[in-house]
Amino acid sequence: MSRLLHTLEKIASLLTKYIGLIIICFSVLAFFWRDGFAWTTTYTSVFLGVAMFGMGLTIHMGDFKVVFTRPKEVILGFIAQYTLMPVIAWLLATAFHLPADLALGVILVGCCPGGTASNVITYIAGGDVALSVGMTIASTLAAPLMTPLLVYLLAGAWVEVSFFSMVISVVKVVLIPVLLGIFLRWIIGRQIEKISGILPLISVVSIVMIISGIVAVNAEKILTSGFAVLGIVMLHNLAGMGLGLGASRLFRVEYTKATAIAIEVGMQNSGLAITLATANFAANPFATLPGAIFSVWHNISGSVFASIRRNGYHQENAPETRSVLSETSS
Template identity: 65%
Template sequence: MKKIGKIATFLSTNIGLIIIICSAIAFWKPETISWATQYTTIFLGVAMFGMGLTIKPADFKAILQRPKGILLGALAQFTIMPLVAFFLCKVLHLPTDIAVGVILVGCCPGGTASNVITYIAGGDVALSVGMTIVSTLLAPILTPALTYGLAGAWVEVSFLAMVLSVVKVVLIPVLIGIVLNAIFSKWVEAVKPVLPLISVVAIVMIIAGIVAVNKEKLLTTGLLTLTVVILHNVFGMALGFVVAKVFKFNYEQTTAIAIEVGMQNSGLAVSLATANFAANPLATLPGAIFSVWHNIAGSIFASVRRRKKNPVSPAENVAVEA
């Protein structure tokens, strides 16, 4: 189990690279993984179930004990990212399909990858986990409501259908995981090292499948979508950082909030696009590309923040050069 845990940790911390490799294979040989798109909802549900298994009742107590940072993070998550998405879509005059996908990404809760990136950056991991939990539990209402209000400028959005989609693929799996963790805590503790591996596999399958079935569309719209995704992610992280600074949070908390705001549950965006916008097939692309990019950008940001927190002294530089 320890070996599996080490493998899971390695894959979790290098998920951006794993996604790039698997996406490249999917692009080169689409037939090997295109079947995965039929099971997008199941894969995301498995990932959310894995997240639920990591949540303990004590985590909710911790949320109540430090509500300021967690509530600010959740508020920033559901204001900065949706509004930045809407702004970019309008300013860049994006095609309808791409615009819907970008707004979907912006309206989703924080992704679990943010917790790993926060850990790497030396940020406040407990705060990061708390923000992810709160934003995920708020998602069944806020994600459909925000998408309805913002994406409605481009396409007709069924609020109820989206609520049911989020409940099915996010809320129910997470709640089942929480309940099982509370009842069978010893069993869950024993299999916990495997959980990150399951989540990584599920997310990689979702993204690789989307790349495989959209190979031709990526060749024509991939650069535009990548540009928008990069701007969306960078603006989100930067504004999250500024908000945390304005409210005078410390280094660790500021790092966690910036990462949490900039990193979305893009797998959910892909799933919602597949389930609710079948008439707009390109709407899945922003979520798929965001999944790749936000891990790369998050890792770079984490590296910069880690160096700032633990600068290398001149003596250490000499030792390294020697």
């Protein structure tokens, strides 16, 4: 049994590390083998709920201490998450005169909380993982209010938005599964700890299934609008990470924490954006497209950003650099 768990942990670690590449491969497969993945869109809410439950299972009660021990960074990340990304989304939708469906999709992505992938990318980048987890928890628990409110305020010019319907959707697919996961870990923490290494598999498989299904049913739309949406999604994501990093420097946040904040701000829970578009805006079928493309892109850009920040950290903390700095200051 222990050998099987060890093997599964290795697989989970590998899949988590290369989630961006895996999403690309399955997206391509779904694009050409649409019948093999189209069925998953019927269960988009279920897959996201499972992913959120998996996230809840990974949260220790001690993780909540981060919110109180590092309030400056958590608050900065929270504010940036729910101001920069929604505003950038609205500006892009307005500047490019996007049709209602795509504008709604871009704004939905911008108004969502940070994604669980941000924690993995922060780890790869050598950033402050505890802070990343703390920010994800804070933005996720606030999502039932913040996401519907921001979508209502920013997307109302394009489509009719039902605030309360969105609140119910977010509570069902995000808040309840996360809290159930946290509660279960609190009750049987020792048993959960034994399989903690394979828990990321739950989120990886769920997110891959969500994205693959959306790509399969939107293949024709991707051919007609995919490149234009990709360009906007790239601007949205890169602007979020760049401004998140800039805000961190402005408030003199140290390197590893600034890395975590930048990644958290730029990487959204696009699976939630897809789910909300499917559940609440059936009359706007193109609204799922930005979320699907964002899911693929932000893992690619996040991995590249992580590599840059990790190399920058090593250079900044290299022995030669420290000796030069000490000589300069003496």
